[in-house]
Amino acid sequence: MIEVKNLTKVFIQKNGEELYAVNDLSFTAERGEIVVLLGVNGAGKTTAMRMLSTVLQPFSGTASVEGFDIINNPQQVRSNLGFLSGDTGLYARLTAREVITYFGHLYDVEPSDIKIRIQEISNLLDMDDFLDKKVDFLSTGMKQKVSIARSIIHDPPVMIFDEPTTGLDILTAKNIVDFIHRCKNEGKCVLFSTHIMREAERIADKIVMIHEGKVLAEGTWQEFKEETELNDLDDIFIHFVNRIKDEKMVNEF
Amino acid sequence: MNFKKILIIYKKELLDLLRDRRTIITSLVLPIVLYPLLMIGFSSMMSRQEMKLEQQQMLIYLNDNILDETSIRIESELQNIENLQIMQKIDFYEETPLYELLKDKSIQAIVDLKDSLSSTGYQVLIAKIIYDETSERSSKTYRKIADKLFEIENELVGERLQRIEINEEILTAIELKKENIAPPAQMLGFALGKFLPYLLIILTISSAAVVSSDLVAGEKERKTLETILVSAARRNELVIGKYLTIITITIITVLLNLFSMYLSFHHIFSQYQADAGGLQLPIGNFALILILMIPLVTLFSALLLSISTYSRNIKEAQSYQMPVLFGGIMLSMVSFLPGFELSFGFALIPIVNFSLLIRDIMLGSFELSYLFIVVSSTIVLDIIAIYISIRLFNSESVLFRTAEEKSLKFWGKDKKNVFSPQFGFLFFIILLLALFYIGGKWQSENLINGLIKTELIIILLPTLLILKISKTDLKKSLRFNTANPINLILVMLLAIPILIVVGLIMQVINIIFPIPESYMELLKNLIQDQDITFWKSLFVIALLPGICEEVFFRGYVINVFRKQGAWKSIIITAFLFGIFHLDPFRILPVTLLGIWMGYLLIKTNSILIPIFAHFMNNGLALILGRFGDTIPYFGKILQGGEFPFWWGIPAILIFLFLLKVFAKINDNIHLSRSNAPALE
Numbered sequence: 001m002i003e004v005k006n007l008t009k010v011f012i013q014k015n016g017e018e019l020y021a022v023n024d025l026s027f028t029a030e031r032g033e034i035v036v037l038l039g040v041n042g043a044g045k046t047t048a049m050r051m052l053s054t055v056l057q058p059f060s061g062t063a064s065v066e067g068f069d070i071i072n073n074p075q076q077v078r079s080n081l082g083f084l085s086g087d088t089g090l091y092a093r094l095t096a097r098e099v100i101t102y103f104g105h106l107y108d109v110e111p112s113d114i115k116i117r118i119q120e121i122s123n124l125l126d127m128d129d130f131l132d133k134k135v136d137f138l139s140t141g142m143k144q145k146v147s148i149a150r151s152i153i154h155d156p157p158v159m160i161f162d163e164p165t166t167g168l169d170i171l172t173a174k175n176i177v178d179f180i181h182r183c184k185n186e187g188k189c190v191l192f193s194t195h196i197m198r199e200a201e202r203i204a205d206k207i208v209m210i211h212e213g214k215v216l217a218e219g220t221w222q223e224f225k226e227e228t229e230l231n232d233l234d235d236i237f238i239h240f241v242n243r244i245k246d247e248k249m250v251n252e253f
Numbered sequence: 254m255n256f257k258k259i260l261i262i263y264k265k266e267l268l269d270l271l272r273d274r275r276t277i278i279t280s281l282v283l284p285i286v287l288y289p290l291l292m293i294g295f296s297s298m299m300s301r302q303e304m305k306l307e308q309q310q311m312l313i314y315l316n317d318n319i320l321d322e323t324s325i326r327i328e329s330e331l332q333n334i335e336n337l338q339i340m341q342k343i344d345f346y347e348e349t350p351l352y353e354l355l356k357d358k359s360i361q362a363i364v365d366l367k368d369s370l371s372s373t374g375y376q377v378l379i380a381k382i383i384y385d386e387t388s389e390r391s392s393k394t395y396r397k398i399a400d401k402l403f404e405i406e407n408e409l410v411g412e413r414l415q416r417i418e419i420n421e422e423i424l425t426a427i428e429l430k431k432e433n434i435a436p437p438a439q440m441l442g443f444a445l446g447k448f449l450p451y452l453l454i455i456l457t458i459s460s461a462a463v464v465s466s467d468l469v470a471g472e473k474e475r476k477t478l479e480t481i482l483v484s485a486a487r488r489n490e491l492v493i494g495k496y497l498t499i500i501t502i503t504i505i506t507v508l509l510n511l512f513s514m515y516l517s518f519h520h521i522f523s524q525y526q527a528d529a530g531g532l533q534l535p536i537g538n539f540a541l542i543l544i545l546m547i548p549l550v551t552l553f554s555a556l557l558l559s560i561s562t563y564s565r566n567i568k569e570a571q572s573y574q575m576p577v578l579f580g581g582i583m584l585s586m587v588s589f590l591p592g593f594e595l596s597f598g599f600a601l602i603p604i605v606n607f608s609l610l611i612r613d614i615m616l617g618s619f620e621l622s623y624l625f626i627v628v629s630s631t632i633v634l635d636i637i638a639i640y641i642s643i644r645l646f647n648s649e650s651v652l653f654r655t656a657e658e659k660s661l662k663f664w665g666k667d668k669k670n671v672f673s674p675q676f677g678f679l680f681f682i683i684l685l686l687a688l689f690y691i692g693g694k695w696q697s698e699n700l701i702n703g704l705i706k707t708e709l710i711i712i713l714l715p716t717l718l719i720l721k722i723s724k725t726d727l728k729k730s731l732r733f734n735t736a737n738p739i740n741l742i743l744v745m746l747l748a749i750p751i752l753i754v755v756g757l758i759m760q761v762i763n764i765i766f767p768i769p770e771s772y773m774e775l776l777k778n779l780i781q782d783q784d785i786t787f788w789k790s791l792f793v794i795a796l797l798p799g800i801c802e803e804v805f806f807r808g809y810v811i812n813v814f815r816k817q818g819a820w821k822s823i824i825i826t827a828f829l830f831g832i833f834h835l836d837p838f839r840i841l842p843v844t845l846l847g848i849w850m851g852y853l854l855i856k857t858n859s860i861l862i863p864i865f866a867h868f869m870n871n872g873l874a875l876i877l878g879r880f881g882d883t884i885p886y887f888g889k890i891l892q893g894g895e896f897p898f899w900w901g902i903p904a905i906l907i908f909l910f911l912l913k914v915f916a917k918i919n920d921n922i923h924l925s926r927s928n929a930p931a932l933e
Contacts, residue, residue: 053483055479083479083483085479088476091269093272093273094269103484106261154485
């Protein structure tokens with residue numbers, strides 16, 4: 001599971017001003033649950049996920065993955081985590097098998113287990129035909145499958161997907177969505193970020209709406225609909241954004 | 254850190270790189286192919302040159318003022334020289350047109366024959382050969398003519414001896430026999446011995462550059478960096494794995510270079526059956542060079558890895574690597590510049606030291622002590638470079654560097670933009686160039702007037718103009734505030750220990766890098782020129798620079814870097830101040846003085862204090878230079894204008910004490926980030 005507590009990230013901009021990319025973010029994601037981080041571009045989704053995956057250090061607050069703290073035990077956090085984003089690349093000069101094997105080694109999977117895992121994943125994602133081809137010669141869909149395989153070679157209990165469907169066609173995106181559902185069924189904890197409302201609706205067990213680094217609302221679509229008495233997802237999101245703007249205005253006066 | 258994991262990363266990176274065409278070409282193929290091609294090119298060029306010279310026509314002008322039997326004989330003998338022609342006689346009243354012909358290479362020599370009589374009444378024929386030593390063809394013509402004349406002389410002397418019935422053989426006490434062995438290979442050997450270190454270093458750096466740009470900037474570009482950062486590998490394991498990969502491939506490059514060099518040498522020299530002209534070819538020398546190259550490779554790998562880590566993509570990495578490559582090319586060139594010998598000073602300069610050391614090994618004589626200095630100084634640099642590259646890889650602001658603003662912020666709408674770093678740099682460079690070209694010209698015409706004009710017109714005037722344009726409050730940006738008299742007194746007292754410490758630093762630099770005599774002479778003249786009154790030189794050397802240079806550096810430049818925080822802006826400004834003195838020997842001491850001035854400015858918030866400190870420093874140096882010898886007791890210690898080294902200890906102690914007093918008096922201003930020099 002994932003527990004995020006008051007997570008904050010400040011970037012110092014070129015002009016010397018501070019930018020709160022993530023501001024006091026808190027939420028939890030349980031095993032067998034798909035939690036969606038929903039927000040427009042620049043809302044702080046990627047920064048939050050990078051902190052969870054220990055690539056960035058939080059300014060204040062903390063989070064834990066499977067009970068391991070991201071600040072004190074980054075190593076264990078990463079070992080328990082599978083990370084996939086829409087724009088991550090692959091080593092073009094290696095074959096699919098070499099790429100997956102490399103990450104297996106990096107995640108401390110036993111060499112004999114790596115072979116078995118690759119076969120399992122390959123059967124699951126239908127990768128046998130291109131497993132020994134160089135990544136450079138693969139289609140986008142095939143590459144996507146290699147990326148998935150790369151992220152689950154160590155069978156992590158927690159999966160983080162950072163806008164994984166951005167820029168993909170319907171069929172390739174469906175591979176991902178199917179895969180996310182499979183993760184859920186296997187009892188994994190899934191954190192998923194997107195700016196597409198419908199996608200969030202389709203797969204989320206819980207939605208965390210964030211805007212300008214802050215949590216706007218947390219709950220299921222059903223709860224949101226009841227709370228706002230609106231039906232359209234976009235309208236609901238805009239409603240929440242406006243509410244926070246109004247609060248800001250009130251505070252400033 | 255887990256060594257097994259480093260090994261995994263290392264193996265993967267090697268595999269990945271060995272499938273990369275760019276790496277294969279620059280790191281592996283180029284060294285193998287280049288040397289044989291180079292050798293073939295070189296040797297065929299040399300032998301062709303030799304042949305061409307052999308076949309070249311030689312045209313000479315013969316001016317025969319005697320026209321007797323002997324001179325006519327000379328003329329016909331000269332005509333017999335192969336490929337030599339004597340020009341048609343023209344009447345010249347002057348020699349000039351003939352010289353012109355010689356200069357534009359229409360003719361190769363002028364032979365002027367005159368005769369005189371020796372004291373015993375024999376005829377002595379004077380043959381003057383005028384030729385051009387810089388032209389290979391002309392020198393060759395000279396040698397041929399001289400050889401021929403020598404031959405004729407022997408015959409003439411023989412005839413004379415016969416006439417007085419003495420056997421000609423009496424003259425032969427030594428019989429000189431010369432045999433011209435094929436020189437091309439020999440010349441080749443000597444040239445190559447000087448040229449190869451340069452080539453080796455350049456190919457090594459290029460290989461490291463290509464590999465390192467792929468390893469981090471390449472991962473950023475292909476968006477694979479994040480996938481390894483989120484993996485269970487630690488950052489240090491990643492960076493060390495990558496670092497070892499760069500070193501490995503680069504050392505393979507060096508190995509291939511040396512191997513290919515060795516093979517092609519042996520091939521070519523055994524073919525010519527000639528010695529290598531001093532070039533040392535035993536395989537042991539090549540092995541020694543290979544081992545020696547390891548610390549240099551380590552240094553460059555770390556440096557280029559840092560650049561790659563900082564860059565956002567391969568293209569950016571390559572453009573940042575350019576200065577390193579260019580610097581490498583410049584520094585390694587010393588191996589074939591005449592007059593550069595490995596010394597203690599040169600042994601400390603990276604690349605220069607290797608270039609000279611490898612040359613010496615190639616040419617067969619090197620000093621072991623220098624070898625140790627070269628290697629150990631490089632190892633020190635290695636440690637620093639490795640530390641920096643690991644630090645950079647662990648810094649998220651470097652690893653995830655966002656795009657920078659590309660536009661050059663000129664003043665445009667916002668006049669305050671004259672205080673942007675971009676504009677500041679540009680302005681600095683313009684003044685630097687003006688100082689070099691215009692100031693240099695003025696000073697060579699008239700030293701004193703030139704200095705005055707330089708300070709006022711090149712430094713002060715543009716600075717005031719730029720501050721005016723910025724429409725900022727001149728008093729505020731210049732910090733034209735009243736100075737505390739206690740501070741003035743303290744700065745005056747501090748000037749003495751500072752002068753001694755800086756003087757001692759200069760003396761140390763002088764020991765490591767001996768300053769050319771002519772240069773010292775110039776400095777001395779400036780300080781000791783007795784034609785100029787003391788007060789005038791005090792004005793030119795101390796007061797004027799104090800005001801003009803401080804207004805420029807501590808009034809303008811330091812504000813440009815205000816966003817870097819107080820210390821960084823002080824140090825950057827001081828370094829530019831050091832460069833501004835256009836003198837590599839003085840960069841360090843002048844920079845230190847600059848740091849002191851900057852510190853005084855920020856601490857007292859008044860430009861008058863650094864102006865006064867600058868004036869005191871230059872003024873004291875002037876007084877010492879001029880009157881140092883005449884001061885009783887003091888003059889004796891100060892033999893030849895040098896401070897005894899033990900003075901450094903009391904000077905530093907006094908400096909520290911006074912500094913503490915100064916800091917206590919001015920403790921209201923702390924040099925923290927929030928107290929950066931600010932315009933606002």
